[in-house]
Amino acid sequence: MSNAYAQRGVVVLTGAGISAESGLGTFRDVDGIWTKYPLEDLATPEGFARNPEFVQGFYNARRAQLKTSRPNAAHLALSELEAALQAAGRRFTLITQNVDHLHEQAGSQNVLHMHGELLKVRCEACRGVVRWPDDIGVRTPCPTCEAVGLMRPHVVWFGEMPLYMDEIETELARADLFVSIGTSGNVYPAAGFVQLARRAGARTLELNLEPSDGASFFDEARYGKASELVPDWASEIMRRL
Template sequence: MEAIRNIVVLTGAGVSAESGIDTFRSAGGLWEQHRVEDVATPDAFARDPDLVLRFYDMRRAAIQEKAPNPAHEALARLDREWPEKPGHDLLIVTQNVDDLHERAGAGRVLHMHGEHLKAWCTACSVRSPWRAPLIDRPPCPACGARALRPDVVWFGEMPYEMDRIYAALRRADLFVSIGTSGAVYPAAGFVRDARALGIRTLELNLERSQGSAWFDETRLGPAGKLVPAWVEELLAD
């Protein structure tokens, strides 16, 4: 078996769930109280911006009270210890819009669905770090327009940096999916792209996903246990 040099890791809601961040499908969380059509689409924002801004203000405040868990910390360790040199690379592509990967210490992170802790000005297109509420229509730090929205990819919008993700997949020796449902595209299709390229594929998940059949190997269990064990195994090899 050839040595692993280039790795693409995809993380989903199951990684942050153990930190207490409710997933889209979780019971009892903020998502259960709102329909997707009412808070997570461009049409919803145009129809009732106050509802959408209030919803994301709650989520932005909530994630700032959470802390990274052992899965985040293990991936941060992988980021620190995996070589950064020609022929070696690591990219952590996350569907999550929290900052727990970064707070754990990971640097090579790409947020394909945006970030709660950024605001996007629809007037000048500048994205600014943001921790405060948006409901009162604060001015954009760059241009002063009161045109800020959450820098989060809504249903019907194109995820960020897809060209960079596909370029990383083409170079990869290993694709690992952690805590994803396998139901949200285009991320759910990455395993098929990897298989078509002859890349080894591994799934770490609490339960089998809609895409499990496409992986070479699936390991089931909590991310907080599976991810540290896999990182330890990978670095030992």
């Protein structure tokens, strides 16, 4: 991939595939935790309204799992690439569909969590968002407004609008390289980012374990483990800076 495609900026989109090697399950795992319960019970406002105690308990367990998870080589490579591009005066934006904090733990700075963050909670009363690494219960008071029983995970559920969409569209419009890592390519609006980037003139690359549903929209694709593909690709870019 020519160095010309990294002159202005790089936008990277990551999905569950990049965190799978860190031990975090994905929606597509046949026997994973996400397949044991109907998603409408776990990841919708309606499911939360029906059984908030069950939903809070599920996300408490996912939050506890993060305490033993560590970034893998792919996360670390993206952090190194961000630092190198910024040092060269070029833009780098990392958009993630993941709610884990492994990118930040690896050292990434400019991260847009379009589906929210598991280590944060928000209040349905005052809309305040706070960092929350521990359990949350159905009677947990909001630390900002003190409302009781209105705290929920700061994650985007089905039927809700993803976060940072204006910022994401701005970055896609001015990038000359868009890279999708470990995504299924079948969840919108993220699945449409490659087409937005192409219309803006960006070169596009898919790094994935296998072809995504949107593989045909990419100019180039490499398939294999993220922990191997991403460091190799990042090294290529950094050598050309």
